[in-house]
Amino acid sequence: DQQVKQNSPSLSVQEGRISILNCDYTNSMFDYFLWYKKYPAEGPTFLISISSIKDKNEDGRFTVFLNKSAKHLSLHIVPSQPGDSAVYFCAMGGANNLFFGTGTRLTVIP
């Protein structure tokens, strides 16, 4: 039972354009949401987070949006840069556990 889904395994975007990564979840008890970025042979690196009391959080080129009614989380990267090419995981939790999506591989084309 996959509680967190990233339905797009890959995404290609031109440099300078917007990248939009999406994540859907089923558990309405989740109250903390994160995005991690992962390069090959490295562990996931924290990128940005949002709590359930907010619907938007921005950090530089990265913005996370939370739509609780739709149980949908998204990450916008604008403008996209070649160095953003990596696998992006959404993660979310509540009490004692953190659930990860399966990841989306983003390729930013120079």
Next chain:
Amino acid sequence: EAGVAQSPRYKIIEKRQSVAFWCNPISGHATLYWYQQILGQGPKLLIQFQNNGVVDDSQLPKDRFSAERLKGVDSTLKIQPAKLEDSAVYLCASSSLVVLGSDTQYFGPGTRLTVL
């Protein structure tokens, strides 16, 4: 500030053998996690420690997996005996707050285990 350290980075063993992984969390982080990431999937929590006590080990296959954090700092994860389906990357993470959901977890580079 040093990050989460893990060793070894890679390990290849035959099925039914034993293996152990080591993790040193970020200094001062009371909470430590072990995750299993199978190829093509997201990380799955195996066990969570708060200092040297276990908070959640509900997804740890206890017949073959064990973990300890005796002094509340370093941790070891052991598999005995290993099965083919244990092939995965084992990630260690740490965070500074007690309550999951209000703090960020920082990950180590992981140990890639291959069971032949």
